[in-house]
Amino acid sequence: MILATVLLPILSGVTVSLIRWKEKRQMHICTLAFTVLTSILVWVMILTPGAEEFTLLTFPGDLSIAFRMDGLSMVFSGMISLLWPLATLYSFEYMEHEEREKIFFLFYTMTYGVTLGIALAANILTMYFFYELLTIVTVPLVMHTLTRKAILASRKYMYYSLGGAAFAFLGMIFIISFGSTITFRLGGVLDMARVGTRTNALLLIYVFAFMGFGVKAAVCPFNSWLPDAGVAPTPVTALLHAVAVVKSGAFAIIRLTFYLFGTEFLKGTWAQYVVMTVTIVTIVYGCARAVKEPHIKRRLAYSTISNLSYILFGVTLMTPFGLVAALTHMIMHAVMKICSFFCAGAVICKAEREYVYELDGLGYSMPQTFGIFTVSSLALMGVPGLAGFVSKWNLANAAIDTGMPLAYAGVAALLVSAILTAIYMMTIVVRAFFPKDDYDTRVNLGIKDPGIRMLLPLYLFVIAMVILGFNNSFITDFFISIAG
Amino acid sequence: MNVMRVLPLQFHMDPLGAVFAVLTLIIFISSGVFGIDYMKGAKNRKSFGLFFVLSMLTEIALCAASNLVTFYMCYELLTVLSMPLVIHERTKEAKMAALKYLFFSLFGAYGALFGIYNLSRFASTLNFVQGGSISAEVFAADRGLLLAVAMALIAGFGVKAGMWPMHAWLPTAHPIAPSPASSALSACIVKAGVLGILRSIWYVYGADHLKGTWVQTVFIILTLITVFMGSMLAFKEPVLKKRLAYSTVSQVSYILFGLAVSFGAVDPYAAGGVSAHVSDAMTGAVLHVLAHGFIKAALFLIAGAIIHHTGATRVEDMRGIGLKMPVTMTCYTIVSLGLIGIPPTGGFVSKWYLATGAIATDIPVFMYLGPAVLLVSALLTAGYLLPLMITGFFPGAEYREKIKGQDIKCEPGPLMTIPIATLTLLSLLIGLFPEPVIALIRMIFV
Numbered sequence: 001m002i003l004a005t006v007l008l009p010i011l012s013g014v015t016v017s018l019i020r021w022k023e024k025r026q027m028h029i030c031t032l033a034f035t036v037l038t039s040i041l042v043w044v045m046i047l048t049p050g051a052e053e054f055t056l057l058t059f060p061g062d063l064s065i066a067f068r069m070d071g072l073s074m075v076f077s078g079m080i081s082l083l084w085p086l087a088t089l090y091s092f093e094y095m096e097h098e099e100r101e102k103i104f105f106l107f108y109t110m111t112y113g114v115t116l117g118i119a120l121a122a123n124i125l126t127m128y129f130f131y132e133l134l135t136i137v138t139v140p141l142v143m144h145t146l147t148r149k150a151i152l153a154s155r156k157y158m159y160y161s162l163g164g165a166a167f168a169f170l171g172m173i174f175i176i177s178f179g180s181t182i183t184f185r186l187g188g189v190l191d192m193a194r195v196g197t198r199t200n201a202l203l204l205i206y207v208f209a210f211m212g213f214g215v216k217a218a219v220c221p222f223n224s225w226l227p228d229a230g231v232a233p234t235p236v237t238a239l240l241h242a243v244a245v246v247k248s249g250a251f252a253i254i255r256l257t258f259y260l261f262g263t264e265f266l267k268g269t270w271a272q273y274v275v276m277t278v279t280i281v282t283i284v285y286g287c288a289r290a291v292k293e294p295h296i297k298r299r300l301a302y303s304t305i306s307n308l309s310y311i312l313f314g315v316t317l318m319t320p321f322g323l324v325a326a327l328t329h330m331i332m333h334a335v336m337k338i339c340s341f342f343c344a345g346a347v348i349c350k351a352e353r354e355y356v357y358e359l360d361g362l363g364y365s366m367p368q369t370f371g372i373f374t375v376s377s378l379a380l381m382g383v384p385g386l387a388g389f390v391s392k393w394n395l396a397n398a399a400i401d402t403g404m405p406l407a408y409a410g411v412a413a414l415l416v417s418a419i420l421t422a423i424y425m426m427t428i429v430v431r432a433f434f435p436k437d438d439y440d441t442r443v444n445l446g447i448k449d450p451g452i453r454m455l456l457p458l459y460l461f462v463i464a465m466v467i468l469g470f471n472n473s474f475i476t477d478f479f480i481s482i483a484g
Numbered sequence: 485m486n487v488m489r490v491l492p493l494q495f496h497m498d499p500l501g502a503v504f505a506v507l508t509l510i511i512f513i514s515s516g517v518f519g520i521d522y523m524k525g526a527k528n529r530k531s532f533g534l535f536f537v538l539s540m541l542t543e544i545a546l547c548a549a550s551n552l553v554t555f556y557m558c559y560e561l562l563t564v565l566s567m568p569l570v571i572h573e574r575t576k577e578a579k580m581a582a583l584k585y586l587f588f589s590l591f592g593a594y595g596a597l598f599g600i601y602n603l604s605r606f607a608s609t610l611n612f613v614q615g616g617s618i619s620a621e622v623f624a625a626d627r628g629l630l631l632a633v634a635m636a637l638i639a640g641f642g643v644k645a646g647m648w649p650m651h652a653w654l655p656t657a658h659p660i661a662p663s664p665a666s667s668a669l670s671a672c673i674v675k676a677g678v679l680g681i682l683r684s685i686w687y688v689y690g691a692d693h694l695k696g697t698w699v700q701t702v703f704i705i706l707t708l709i710t711v712f713m714g715s716m717l718a719f720k721e722p723v724l725k726k727r728l729a730y731s732t733v734s735q736v737s738y739i740l741f742g743l744a745v746s747f748g749a750v751d752p753y754a755a756g757g758v759s760a761h762v763s764d765a766m767t768g769a770v771l772h773v774l775a776h777g778f779i780k781a782a783l784f785l786i787a788g789a790i791i792h793h794t795g796a797t798r799v800e801d802m803r804g805i806g807l808k809m810p811v812t813m814t815c816y817t818i819v820s821l822g823l824i825g826i827p828p829t830g831g832f833v834s835k836w837y838l839a840t841g842a843i844a845t846d847i848p849v850f851m852y853l854g855p856a857v858l859l860v861s862a863l864l865t866a867g868y869l870l871p872l873m874i875t876g877f878f879p880g881a882e883y884r885e886k887i888k889g890q891d892i893k894c895e896p897g898p899l900m901t902i903p904i905a906t907l908t909l910l911s912l913l914i915g916l917f918p919e920p921v922i923a924l925i926r927m928i929f930v
Binding site: 321324325378381382383384385389390393394396397400401411415416418419422423426427430434435436437469470471473480 | 582
């Protein structure tokens with residue numbers, strides 16, 4: 001069953017694209033059905049007690065391709081399996097103004113399977129395999145429009161990702177040679193007898209692997225592919241470049257830090273200081289670039305860069321509380337950012353505006369879209385009662401709990417980033433709802449809110465943001481049980 | 485693990501909250517009534533009314549909040565919901581002012597949030613408890629950090645109260661809003677910052693810890709600079725509404741000064757050795773919250789009435805205004821005298837308590853410097869408020885010659901004069917009969 005969840009989307013994606021469809025509608029229904037089915041399978045596995053394990057292949061020397069559902073897998077797979085059907089639903093309406101829908105859905109559905117592969121991987125080898133595969137299946141999605149810009153962006157994305165994976169590979173080799181096993185285990189697998197006096201070398205490798213996986217999570221200075229990759233159709237940017245792909249990077253780093261090297265080995269070393277500094281710098285850098293950026297989707301992409309480093313900052317605290325905070329922000333950010341991206345997508349699709357300065361008065365033509373965008377802005381800013389406040393609260397409290405001076409710098413970065421978030425989000429809201437008196441009302445004539453297929457996911461996200469903002473005990477209690 | 489599972493949303497109206505809530509209600513309702521006439525025929529009336537009412541409800545919720553997270557939530561919402569009042573005119577200028585207001589306020593809120601994060605670690609609870617909930621041992625163990633935290637809280641909430649050096653938004657944002665909104669913003673919403681400092685320092689942190697620390701010294705210096713600078717800028721400002729906004733900067737820091745000298749104060753009158761955490765300066769501060777609220781609301785409404793009926797915005801264009809609007813300008817005279825601090829008005833009583841309270845503390849230098857600055861500022865207040873009254877009622881023979889035979893009366897209607905007169909009356913009453921209020925304040929801080 002665990003194998004089925006990974007293979008089903010990959011195979012169904014191929015099949016759906018091979019069949020000649022008489023009507024587009026049938027293809028949509030078929031794609032959505034397979035996506036929903038996969039999600040149901042994932043949730044059945046999450047809800048059935050007892051960890052399922054499945055080994056597909058074994059190689060000599062204790063290496064294997066194996067899948068297992070543990071707590072962390074449940075968080076990641078649960079999150080993407082809830083978001084994927086909604087994003088698919090949204091993309092049906094969105095893709096009406098793009099071409100070559102079949103190819104798009106082929107890779108879009110395949111990516112689902114590959115991401116689940118990362119989530120369910122039981123050891124570093126399996127995760128690495130799917131991690132590379134993820135790059136390959138998402139490149140065509142970035143390239144989708146086939147403009148020169150898109151091709152350059154996808155090339156850049158590929159080079160960055162493959163380069164990063166090479167460093168991650170280095171990490172894998174060292175784990176294979178210095179670990180007692182390659183299967184993930186909370187607390188780490190390093191065999192201290194084998195490590196001996198080579199601590200510093202291993203710490204260096206940790207930093208390399210962190211930065212390697214960090215390329216997908218867009219840490220500074222390896223982040224420039226992400227805003228460029230925004231040329232892809234919005235469902236890709238929203239789901240892959242705000243959630244699935246970038247959070248695979250963050251997920252891999254959590255595995256690397258907590259399940260392979262182990263926090264006991266890393267805590268208090270220079271390696272921790274290095275990676276924490278990198279995340280703090282990225283938090284501020286991402287926000288500052290977002291403020292400068294006039295293109296809506298690129299602005300949101302920079303915001304993603306900053307928010308991903310919130311997660312990584314929680315990870316680099318290397319305490320259980322830090323992990324809980326990181327996982328909380330992973331979920332919260334997924335909901336908030338996908339929501340704001342979908343709003344931006346609706347604007348691009350229905351109003352054909354891409355720049356912030358073109359949005360004057362659009363809030364009156366698309367009240368629902370911009371109303372929802374306002375809620376997601378407030379959530380990203382961290383207004384209490386919405387999702388963002390809770391995760392920032394946990395991150396800051398986890399940082400203060402460690403008592404490290406550098407962690408205090410991180411708290412300061414979170415707050416600086418909050419004010420910058422207010423600047424880059426609220427300027428959009430103010431422009432849309434409180435235009436200058438002399439704006440040309442004629443340009444907005446005839447622009448309307450999108451249809452139900454786009455609005456339904458948006459409303460669900462708003463409800464989720466409010467519920468998570470007021471009561472998130474059902475997920476945090478689970479995170480606490482994972483972190484031990 | 486101090487994980488937030490459920491947003492701890494709790495409300496309980498205690499007497500301190502009630503004082504602020506009553507002030508909020510009085511000011512918003514009188515400004516709202518004034519607004520009925522003032523906003524007649526204005527564009528975007530509906531959105532104005534909506535955000536006006538929402539701001540009022542949020543501020544009342546803010547007063548009723550019974551823990552710091554709930555308070556912070558209402559505080560941020562208040563900023564976001566009152567921003568549309570500033571942007572009402574939809575001009576470029578209004579938009580820039582609104583964004584300035586938003587970003588300054590949020591900046592302050594995030595400064596305070598840094599403090600709140602730390603309080604949630606060091607205080608035993610974030611619920612409001614008289615005297616705070618950081619124990620002496622915890623404070624002693626992390627003294628340096630916790631003092632910085634106190635400074636962050638004070639400076640953060642101080643942004644909303646217009647404390648130097650983060651005051652610049654106030655004279656930009658308040659005058660650009662329509663007058664009923666300026667009145668609510670300037671008389672009421674700035675007090676959310678005062679309440680924030682009171683709630684976080686007195687009810688969670690424990691003001692006793694801060695007695696004699698560098699935080700107290702810095703806080704006193706900041707407030708005194710603001711008091712003096714605000715008055716000075718108001719004195720130089722020719723546009724009436726801007727002048728009133730600078731006056732708010734200065735007057736709210738009177739209140740903050742009263743708080744700053746009251747850290748760890750013990751009531752000299754408390755009977756039976758029971759130490760009450762209220763000094764005369766504290767009493768004066770809370771009294772001034774009310775007195776300044778009534779007076780500043782009345783002043784902004786009067787400025788609105790003048791703009792509405794004559795179109796004049798600069799003080800020099802308002803020559804002879806007392807002859808045109810005698811009732812309104814009589815109210816102006818009374819509240820001006822109140823803000824200067826001439827008996828028997830409300831401003832006199834509060835300033836008396838502030839000054840004597842400051843002298844009664846034994847803080848070196850500032851026990852005398854503080855009252856001296858307050859006096860100089862009072863002089864400046866007279867300097868910036870009285871000229872309008874003088875030229876208004878006594879425009880000179882030349883002007884009388886010019887208007888001879890014309891009917892220049894343009895007294896605003898009852899929907900405008902009644903709110904103004906009510907606020908004026910309240911500011912007088914609080915000066916004539918301050919005892920019940922003082923008794924209430926002593927009860928609050930026992």
